[in-house]
Amino acid sequence: MLEIKNLHARAGESVILRGLDLTVRAGEVHAVMGPNGSGKSTLAHVLAGRPGYTVTAGEVIYKGRDLLALAPEVRAREGVFLAFQYPVEIAGVSNVYFLKAATNAIRKHRGLPELDALEFLALVKERSKIVDLDDELVKRAVNEGFSGGEKKRNEIFQMAVLEPSLAILDETDSGLDIDALRIVAGGVNRLRGPERAMIVVTHYQRLLNYIVPDFVHVLVDGRIVRSGGKEMALELEEKGYSWLEKEPAAAPVAGR
């Protein structure tokens, strides 16, 4: 589904990614871990197409297409979804209106009929249960006045409605207490499926107790220095990242 080859990217003037390789197949959940500043969030942003990042070398092939050539909205319509680390508040636009506009833009792109208000409300009602999101929050302005946990639940709720092929979760666990983390992780788990791939970017191993990945990758200085199974997360929790930072970059073993 996704093939990242030798990706080099800058955020503004600073070089962040320095030759990153990663292959993700449908149905897989990959955790990308690493110390602060290693390039985890940059990877997530580059994949989603956030302005302000420049890819200087390498390529990203998504479903056989050059992902980097697509505008952010086209990536979304093709099934890429980024759950933001810091979801944006948009006063004056209701969550439900925003999501309906997004859903119908995606459906139109795929040649599907747009959903009318009733059909859409039925969808919202069903999907909001996945993360236990209150009806009242669905009607409120996008993320305005939401608590940290509510914002993250709203991200997963959006993912549940938009049904992406490739979901990138950018530090979705940061700042969550254990109850909120359980709800968010529970929602993510319910959205796992054979057709959907996920990249879970996190600083903390704790999340991986709840979202059990198929693969764990360690990102240091803009490169994947080590890849392994889910047990590697525990090793990282125990030893930290510093022992890896001293190692020369290992030949990345991505995917299977």
Place this chain on the structure above:
Amino acid sequence: MAAVAEDEDAYRAGFERFAAAHAASDPAWLRARRTAAITRFVERGLPTARDEAWRHTPMAPLAKGLFLPADPAARPSADELAALPIEGLHGALFVLVNGRLSPELSSLDPGQPGVEVASLREVLRSQPGRLESWLGRVADGRTGVFADLNTAFAEDGAVVVVAPGTILKEPIQVSYLSAGDGAPAVSYARTLVVAGRGSECRVVESFSSPESSASLTNAVTEVVVEENAFVDRYKLQQESATALHVATLAVRLGRDARFVDHSLSFGAALSRNDIDVRFDAEGGDCALDGLFVVDGRRVADTHSRIEHAKPHCSSRELYKGVLDGQARGVFNGLVIVRPGAQKTDAWQMNRNLLLSREALVHSTPQLEILADDVKCKHGSTTGQLDANALFYLRSRGIGEAEARSLLTWAFASDLVRKLEIEPLRRAVGRQLQARLPGIAGLAEALP
């Protein structure tokens, strides 16, 4: 400058003809006020770029050529007529064509006792002394020369007098339509609202002109809010993008009186709003909300002056501008706290959204505080759409143009939400929608 002096001579000559024609019908007090107004105008002349209050506003279109009085018998365009009344409004309706009441288009029945709703001409004819305390006294000339021209020349208008204690159920709509063959012509729009002690009313003024009209509308709205009364005023300016619009709103508040204004400026090549609010007694409360949306090379200018002359009054002012293309916006808000006006609570904010690099805003909030126990705050922000928010929307599949529209809507929406009259909220939603590409059903986007 010769052209300007010619304009003033022409206005004076026009006034002499006007005064002769109205010598019999106008009461003496009004003749005196008209003469005083034209005298002030001739002394001051049309503003130039050297006038501080007009420094950022291109005067050329207003001084260029002469605006002849618009023909009161002209028929408004089908489009303008089709928009009347605003769908869902059921109260009394004034329709004034080129400043003259059209009885066949109007329905002046307020539907309840305690409210006088009549044309200015009719009141001057049937009760010559009735308006002497208010007409030309509330807008007394200090608001500028255009208000003076209006006082000198306005022949007709809308008069609403609410008796003490009367609560008006339905909003009154006052619609000023321009009509004509496209020649530059001026219409004088004049509205007087007097809310008696303890009364409440809502008045919606709207202004429109046919496409590619070269008309000039010179409007004056005088509002008297007596003790403990409440006036909620709405102004929907949707003139043609080639028309000129100059308006004055003058408000006097009595003890514990409350006034709210919602000014929505969408049209006109040049629109200028002068607002003059004065608290004449303690305990008054005033809120001025405004939204202007301009594109192309159009100009929207608001100059407001809120005078706290008495203690324990509060004022709140929020103006928002949305500017695209090479449009220009001017906001100049002056709050004056007179000596002794203790416990004044004044808040003033101007926020502008620039949708293009060429758009420009001159924003000048000003406080002039001459009392020492007051709470006053003001501020101004001008910026572009938030890049984070734009990316957030696009990352969900919403196209860039639509995302920009949605965020522009979001910027303006708090002012739309504050419109207490639902049909007007819908009408304004449609106006905004028409200016924002790609997004359907924006009115439903309100949280």
